[in-house]
Amino acid sequence: MSTQNKSLFSNFSPTSKQEWKDKVDTDLKGVDFNKLIWKNFNGLNFQPFYNSEDGIESLPNTGLNSQDLVNFRSIKVSTSEEGNQLAKLAINEGVNGLLFEIDGKIQVEALLNGVDLNKVAISFLLQFDQIDFAKSFLIYAVSTLKQKENLKGYFDFRGISNYVTNGSLNKAFFDNSVELLKLTGAFPNFKAFTITGASYLDSGSNQVQEVAYSLNSLVFVVEKLMEKGVDANQIFQGLHVELAIGSEYFIEIAKFRAFHSLLNLLANEYGVTDFNPFITAKTSVWSKSVTDAHTNLLRATTEAMSAILGNVDGVLVDPYDKEFNEASQFSNRIAGNIATILKEESYLGKVANPVDGSYYIEEATQKIAEKALILFKEVEAQGGFFEAFEKGLIQDQISEIRQEKIKWISQRRLPLVGVNKYPNLMETVSSEVLSSGASSDQKLLKPRRASLEIEVVRKATELLVESIGKRPVIELCSFGNLTMRKARAAFSYDFLGVSGFKVLDEKSYDTAQLAAEASAESDSEVVVICSSDPDYQESALNFVETFRSKNSEKVLLLAGNPVDLLDQLKEAGLDGCLHIKSDVIQTLTAIQNKVQEHYKSLEV
Incomplete structure (x- = not known):
């Protein structure tokens, strides 16, 4: 078996790491190779691939796999x-x-x-x-x-x-x-x-x-x-x-x-x-x-x-x-x-x-x-563990990393299944089990879930549902280019599902005019416009104007980021955009605030 393997591999010339990198550069078509380098919260960088040329030495005393775990x-x-x-x-x-x-x-x-x-x-x-x-x-x-x-x-x-x-x-x-x-x-x-x-x-x-x-x-x-x-x-x-x-x-x-x-x-x-x-x-x-x-x-x-x-x-x-x-x-x-x-x-x-x-x-x-x-030596130089903790050094360093992680979670750069991505829209969650927020005491460490800040958003929804007796509805309203409207509707479905609102399946219309009229009069609290950038150039402003002429209360969003149109669209009544750089917590909180204001106005 060994001889056969040697004979087989002798037919292939060795490939150097540089040759692999050159192939990757070709496939990247001009994109910087360094974008493939993975950076994590430890401040460490890792290459996208390794081979025998890396010659990495093993650390001593890394432990033995437990036979009696x-x-x-x-x-x-x-x-x-x-x-x-x-x-x-x-x-x-x-x-x-x-x-x-x-x-x-x-x-x-x-x-x-x-x-x-x-x-x-x-x-x-x-x-x-x-x-x-x-x-x-x-x-x-x-x-x-x-x-x-x-x-x-x-x-x-x-x-x-x-x-x-x-x-x-x-x-x-x-x-x-x-x-x-x-x-x-x-x-x-x-x-x-x-x-x-x-x-x-x-x-x-x-x-x-x-x-x-x-x-x-x-x-x-x-x-x-x-x-x-x-x-x-x-x-x-x-x-x-x-x-x-x-x-x-x-x-x-x-x-x-x-x-x-x-x-x-x-x-x-x-x-x-x-x-x-x-x-x-x-x-x-x-x-x-x-x-x-x-x-x-x-x-x-x-x-x-x-x-x-x-x-x-x-x-x-x-x-x-x-x-x-x-x-x-x-x-x-x-x-x-x-x-x-x-x-x-x-x-x-x-x-x-x-x-x-x-x-x-x-x-x-x-x-x-x-x-x-x-890091261990730095803490010891500060007088050791007790002195460093009493001074708040350890807490401050952990807080810095924690805040960075929370930022990434809110931006969906750090995915948490069921939390900030791929939410289970069939699930109902009691407001009692959701967090009201993280501790603000910076002098102590508080073991906690990474999801607490997003739980605060979800808790606000559940409390709203309890107070008004129904779950607010989000409508995905699409027209124009089939591929892009489907893609942006799917993105919006995933993004907004985190809120705990009821997100309806995408509803398509033949024209932007029909879409605007129908969604303005439908039984929903939030409407998301889903189409392609060229369609937005042609019809988005008309959509917003038509929509607002019939309904001034609903939250109106647009899936995408047409930068050159935003000022006009917002002036016409668009509340905001959903795109890859949108912050989950900020976006959903803004939506909730407007929906809550609407229901408070009805009470008056």
Whole structure:
């Protein structure tokens, strides 16, 4: 087989990267090749193609693909008995990791009755009675384990994440971490404390920031624990890290690999060369939506894939409806199935580092690591994590990236299915589940959905529907050139569907005059003119004048951007245009305001 392949490829001469580029330049027909270079929110540039000439070197210590990937399910525990029932249900559904969120007095024996700690990873998010509960759990674990190495999982006090999101740094976090490092020392695969970086990405940061700030916060904790007499080897051996997973598939793979490498580099600075951290990846809040919520299943799947390929030890997939509902048995089951299918049926957890050697991913890993290391050093130069956060440096840098992302979302340059593109017009959404807006407190980080600003627009529609008893109607009124009117009607349908108004199918007319007369008198609140630029030159002004002579209340828009006609059209009564550069939030808000004014005038 090998000989045949060599014989086959010997018939083809090697193609250099320059020859490929020359071919691309020919196909671009004068368009600048640099327009194909991808720029992302990390400030990194990536080429449209790579080959062996790129000679990219792999970073060391990027992690190993986990053969024993832990598929976590989060369980809120109100009573020991209920928590135990939910735990057994999760295990029966194929989950091999449980994260208990405990906020109160819970009996360990009752909670874990029938759960095999030799096979199932057990973790705890603890808010109160941390040490007493941990002691009870470890005593119980010893009584049920075949060997102490079998106990896998971690404790999480939310020490750092509470600080960055609530502004409170519980000093007991450090004392409790010291105590738990001692208690868990005999259990090499159970981690005593957690560093959470998910709050950064979920607040709108880029991947470089998440990696850098997570390492900065780790240094802060390490220094505090060492001041209390804990050895660096013991600290790193007891470390669990939780990172969020964003929607940029390949960049997320590279992020986790880069974090592995930088974590090892950091540990080496403390003289630690042999340690076994546990890294968990959690599907992000930022990328999820409450409109067309089933799309969250697709987002969670690609996120879990990128994390597994990035060599994490465990994944926590949130239910698709978590952002607006109490997770149901169905949504929990589907969330658990995602990681199980990826591991068992897609074999992502059964092959050795499948992305190693990919030119693109290797370069992305290298670039993210390099830039994250620079940012990490900048924060340390500012006095370290705590000082930088107290000064607002970290918040300001994340805010800058977040605002840029929101701008791109509103301009539809960053598509979110069901949010700013491809809305589900058959869906009804209660105003109660939609956001009233993002927090304005710049001193703290607030994990949030990227869609909040667009949700405010949709919420205004739903409140209007509740107040007037009907859903406002948008009419797509077309005439002239068939190809262009169809294309612009389709664009308008997609663009305006985000509002939550009822968008009717395109209605075509033989002439602009007929279209204007019919749409002016129809039962709709918004009319969109759809045709070609030559047709606009000939008939748009007449359309607007005819329309306004019959109706002065409706919102009248034009699909396209005939710059040389705009002043005349607006003077005649056109409210605005829809085109590729239109801002979703600004455009829809203006439409809503005029529709609301109309209905308020009727009340008077």
